[in-house]
Amino acid sequence: MTSSAILQAINGTSLAALLFLLASGFTLTFGLMRVVNMAHGAYYLLGGYIGLTIAERTGSFALAIVGGGAAVVALGYLIDRFLIRHTGENHLAQVLLTVGVAFVIGDVSLAIWGGDSLKVPTPVFLRGAMELPGGLVYPRYRFVLILFGVCVGAALWLLYRKTQIGAVVRAGVDDREQVSATGINVDRLFVLVSALASFLAGMAGVVGGAFLTLYPGADWEILVVALVVVIVGGLGSLGGAMLGALIVGLLDAYGRWLLPEFSYFVLFGPMAVLLLVRPRGIFGRES
Amino acid sequence: MSEPLLSVREIHTYYGDSYVLQGVSLDVPAGTIVAILGRNGMGKTTLIRSVAGLTPPRRGDVVFKGRSLRGRPPYAIAQAGMAIVPQGRRIFRSLSVRENLLLPTSRLARASRTAADGRRTHWDLGRVLEEFPQLAERIDHPGGALSGGEQQMLAVGRALMANPDLVLMDEPSEGLAPLLVRQVEQIMKSVREHGHAILLVEQNFALAMSVADHVHVVSSGRFVFQGPPDALSREVDILDYHLGVSGSR
Numbered sequence A: 001m002t003s004s005a006i007l008q009a010i011n012g013t014s015l016a017a018l019l020f021l022l023a024s025g026f027t028l029t030f031g032l033m034r035v036v037n038m039a040h041g042a043y044y045l046l047g048g049y050i051g052l053t054i055a056e057r058t059g060s061f062a063l064a065i066v067g068g069g070a071a072v073v074a075l076g077y078l079i080d081r082f083l084i085r086h087t088g089e090n091h092l093a094q095v096l097l098t099v100g101v102a103f104v105i106g107d108v109s110l111a112i113w114g115g116d117s118l119k120v121p122t123p124v125f126l127r128g129a130m131e132l133p134g135g136l137v138y139p140r141y142r143f144v145l146i147l148f149g150v151c152v153g154a155a156l157w158l159l160y161r162k163t164q165i166g167a168v169v170r171a172g173v174d175d176r177e178q179v180s181a182t183g184i185n186v187d188r189l190f191v192l193v194s195a196l197a198s199f200l201a202g203m204a205g206v207v208g209g210a211f212l213t214l215y216p217g218a219d220w221e222i223l224v225v226a227l228v229v230v231i232v233g234g235l236g237s238l239g240g241a242m243l244g245a246l247i248v249g250l251l252d253a254y255g256r257w258l259l260p261e262f263s264y265f266v267l268f269g270p271m272a273v274l275l276l277v278r279p280r281g282i283f284g285r286e287s
Numbered sequence B: 001m002s003e004p005l006l007s008v009r010e011i012h013t014y015y016g017d018s019y020v021l022q023g024v025s026l027d028v029p030a031g032t033i034v035a036i037l038g039r040n041g042m043g044k045t046t047l048i049r050s051v052a053g054l055t056p057p058r059r060g061d062v063v064f065k066g067r068s069l070r071g072r073p074p075y076a077i078a079q080a081g082m083a084i085v086p087q088g089r090r091i092f093r094s095l096s097v098r099e100n101l102l103l104p105t106s107r108l109a110r111a112s113r114t115a116a117d118g119r120r121t122h123w124d125l126g127r128v129l130e131e132f133p134q135l136a137e138r139i140d141h142p143g144g145a146l147s148g149g150e151q152q153m154l155a156v157g158r159a160l161m162a163n164p165d166l167v168l169m170d171e172p173s174e175g176l177a178p179l180l181v182r183q184v185e186q187i188m189k190s191v192r193e194h195g196h197a198i199l200l201v202e203q204n205f206a207l208a209m210s211v212a213d214h215v216h217v218v219s220s221g222r223f224v225f226q227g228p229p230d231a232l233s234r235e236v237d238i239l240d241y242h243l244g245v246s247g248s249r
Helices: A002-033 A040-058 A063-083 A091-113 A140-162 A164-174 A178-183 A188-211 A218-233 A238-258 A260-277 B044-052 B072-080 B097-105 B125-131 B132-137 B148-161 B178-193 B207-211 B229-233 B236-243
Strands: A129-131 A137-139 B007-014 B018-028 B033-037 B059-064 B080-086 B166-170 B197-202 B215-221 B222-227
Touching: A002 A164, A002 A188, A002 A238, A002 B018, A002 B033, A040 A063, A040 A091, A040 A188, A040 A218, A063 A091, A063 A188, A091 A218, A129 A140, A137 A140, A140 A164, A140 A188, A140 A238, A164 A178, A164 A188, A164 B097, A164 B236, A178 A188, A178 B072, A178 B229, A188 B207, A218 A238, A218 A260, A218 B033, A218 B097, A238 A260, A238 B097, B007 B044, B018 B059, B018 B222, B033 B207, B044 B072, B044 B080, B044 B166, B044 B197, B080 B148, B097 B125, B125 B148, B125 B197, B148 B166, B148 B178, B148 B207, B178 B197, B178 B222, B197 B207, B207 B229, B215 B229, B215 B236, B222 B229, B222 B236
Parallel strands: B033 B197, B033 B215, B080 B166, B166 B197
Antiparallel strands: A129 A137, B007 B018, B007 B059, B215 B222
């Protein structure tokens, strides 16, 4: 029992690492530009598929991560520039538009990569199991994923809290109009943040595709859970995305273990209760 | 006389459906303070927003340093040498005092600025903190934790950090204790001494009259008076009817 509980904690934390990659980009683009981009799940899946192809052709997992992320950056830029920009501040239009974009990406991916579950091949040194103190055995890959998530989280936190460009982004989340009156081209800033978000989503697809596998529908499954992370943590808050990812990851792992038939309820029930008490999420602020 | 720093030419500005500025013209010569007086809702803030490009005029033109600002976004106008101290201060709440002050100096804000611009570079972090010692004491506090007076100092300091040729000030005395209003007055005079011009929107009649070189009175989107402060203090009807001030100061 105890050992299972520990294993589920690691399961939950490794899922949290993956969710954080996806949710952090989503929450920052929303915080800065009030843009709701529901295609983030499709970015995840497409990045994963492209990474899969790169990994199969080159045999390099690192190249797959970078290539999957970069391909989504390019696509995301075009979608921002030529589609989302025209929606202005209309959230309903953004949601409908980006859901449509997500369907298109999903169908094109189905045509290219087919309907089977595909697994991004990982390098040999990440395969297999490792033994934990106390005789527990756990997949090595998911451990490394936790480390990876922590590193990316730390890098993002430093960028956001300690650099001048991070200060500009935080200022933009506070008061976008005043930032532009300070001489800063907020549109250009948004291109940077949006590119970062796209990269994180594409990278998450490659990293996630190596243990959750890639299949039609994986885009929506991960999007729904990432949205819960963003809403629980508070829209626009990087710290909220971290804490939210951990909460959702652990709830999901323990829910599947203890109450498998109610695992979705275990996820959405606490979210509903939280929203009753704090409608803007844990770190969300009045706007 | 050489061309004024800022020239507002017959602008008409709408805020949503309401027709706020109905043909307003004014000049701000370099190194002077021009004040706009008027009751609430007469279009003072809209005038500031029109000049800064935040609410662009539908007709008319704003010319800054000899160039029309028509169609230029707010960031480009700011980079041309204009800074704003907005109504309600609009301090970035989650940024520290230091980060607030350094924001206008970020590379993103200076992207289009050339070295040969001949711009005054008097103000830097050290000079601003010298001018506002209260800010130096709270340099690492978040902007949202400052008092109203401190936030006003920070808003002015943030504007100066851009070393602008023109500072737009929208109600800088709003909500401040009398002692702080005196300090704001001193700051404006000191800013002018350093060669910056100020376009000031004020409800505080005494403050505007004491600092301004030139005064405009706005009523229902039009100017009903323009001239030096001395001349305004003799216009009993305008003082009484448009400003609610009786007699001279």
